Amino acid sequence: MTAPDPGAQPPEAQDPSPPPAGKGGQRHDWRLEMRTEFSDWRTWWARAVVVAMAVTSGLVIVAFTALGEHAFHIFQDLRGMGWWFPLLWTPALAAGLVWLTRRFAPGAAGSGIPQVMAALDSGPGARGLFVSLRLSLAKIALTTGGLLAGLSIGREGPSVQIAAGVMLQARRLMPDLRRIPVHGLLVAGGAAGIAAAFNTPLAGVVFAIEELARAPEQRNSGLIITAIVLAGLVAVSVYGNATYFGIIRVAQLDLGLLLPGLVLTLLAGVAGGLFSRLLIASLRGQGRDPMSRLRCSRPVVFAAVCGLVVAVIGIVTGGATFGSGYESTRAMVEGSEVMHPAYVVFKFVATWLSTWSGVPAGIFAPSLAIGAALGNDVALLVFHTQVPALIALGMVGFLAAATQAPLTAFIIVMEMVNGHAMVLSLMSCALVASFVSRLISPPLYPTLARLQLERIPGAGDKPGA
Structure with missing residues (x-):
């Protein structure tokens, strides 16, 4: 009879029961998941900042929309002075707006969508040439001036640059930019502008995927989409669930x-x-x-x-x-x-x-x-x-x-x-x-x-x- 091996483990230690298998064959410990998720307050602070800036972006675009519509109504009222009035007013105001743009805010010229794309492809040192809070404020004033002049222009492209400039301010409130990269903020802000301008949150999400997002970051994609939808819902809450041009x-x-x-x-x-x-x-x-x-x-x-x-x-x-x-x-x-x-x-x-x-x-x-x-x-x-x-x-x-x-x-x-x-x-x-x-x-x-x-x-x- 063979003597038992003193170094051998008891049978129950040699053949433990397999742990319950979760996704991928690994044990899913929900308590560990919860501890990991809530262990770092900075992650939740970053998420809260993005959500707050998304709401702010939506409110800014709603205000920009109202301002633009009011400006065009003023132009329509001024036309009542005589059929000849636009012949003086429109070229004079167009010339003044171009002078102001070239003198004080060259980055605000054009649509606004190319600027956000350029900011996505440029480094931190050059990003301010295309998107910033100062350019957002200039864009609001200058585009509103274009509508006041009666020019055939839209405000949806400018809304992209405006909202991106507002959203970009979230980085000033974050303790760690690695949690929500600038790329994600620009995509969320630009698409939020479309969502709020057209009162269509879904269009904002699609615009982010189709035009802005070169390499979507899986870790933050849910938060980015949430920010876009929130901006659109702000517009819906103000204007109601109505379409831009009617049904x-x-x-x-x-x-x-x-x-x-x-x-x-x-x-x-x-x-x-x-x-x-x-x-x-x-x-x-x-x-x-x-x-x-x-x-x-x-x-x-x-x-x-x-x-x-x-x-x-x-x-x-x-x-x-x-x-x-x-x-x-x-x-x-x-x-x-x-x-x-x-x-x-x-x-x-x-x-x-x-x-x-x-x-x-x-x-x-x-x-x-x-x-x-x-x-x-x-x-x-x-x-x-x-x-x-x-x-x-x-x-x-x-x-x-x-x-x-x-x-x-x-x-x-x-x-x-x-x-x-x-x-x-x-x-x-x-x-x-x-x-x-x-x-x-x-x-x-x-x-x-x-x-x-x-x-x-x-x-x-x-x-x-």
Whole structure:
């Protein structure tokens, strides 16, 4: 009989019962998870700061929206002084705004979306050239001034830069920036601007994924999405659960929409691509035509010339092209007004000149107005068949083509449509129109963001720059 090994362990020690398996075959100890989650107060302080700044960003955009609408109403009241008033007021104010922008806040020029993209791609030393609280305040004042001038501009692109500048202030209140990196704050702030401006939290999330987030950080993605949604909910709580342009009521769709819808999609893709290409060529400032040379040598005078042409177009169209196009688009969406077939051309030119002038301006709302007018024109050609559906397709098609952000365009317009029957149609239109646009023009915002990066001191001296 073999003697027992004195070093051997008892049977129960040799064959312990296996621990309960959790995810991945490992034991899940909820007590340990809770201790880990609540062990460091700095993590929760950082989260609280982001949430507070998200709410603040939403409130700032709501205030900016109200300020812009009030400014445009003042312009409309001033027009009552005489039909000639915009011929003096619009060019004078445009020239003044460009002078102020170039003198005090060059980083506030343009849409605002390229600046946020440039900030995401730049280092800490150059980030202040593109996004800061000072630039946010300047953007609010200058864009509001553009609406006061009656220029054909939007406030949604500027809202991105404004909200990003506000959100970026969260880093001053955090004990450890590694917990919520600056990249995450910029993405959350920029997308919160879209969510609050359009009163569509879901569109803000999609915009963050499609346009801003290059490499989403999994650890903080939930917090970033929460911040975006909170900013949108602030706008919803103020304005109510109403859409930006009202509800598009679409009747039952049939095969009669197929051919005009396809024609409209292709037209929107071509028109949006040409619009994007025209903006890129104009804002690069490398043309040899007289207007481009004037913009380079006398930018303030050039802004006055652009303002004068915009004023003339506004007078010719009875005031329809002044401002963002909100009233005209809402009238078409609600079916209370049928726009003249030439409106789409006039609005296209007025928006291009307003942006080219150098006044801080966005193109989202004017693009939706142009797209709605394009859908309205196609509806006229087919004898008013499926007018609401064609207006919706025109809006999503032109916006998707101009920005080459089809998912964001689809979500924004989808939330305006009262009827699930159009969801697939809108998505298909956005994707096809964006594809057609890519054949004509490079992506608008990434291209303009690269132009913004050239403003970094020494950028032109780098190899390949």
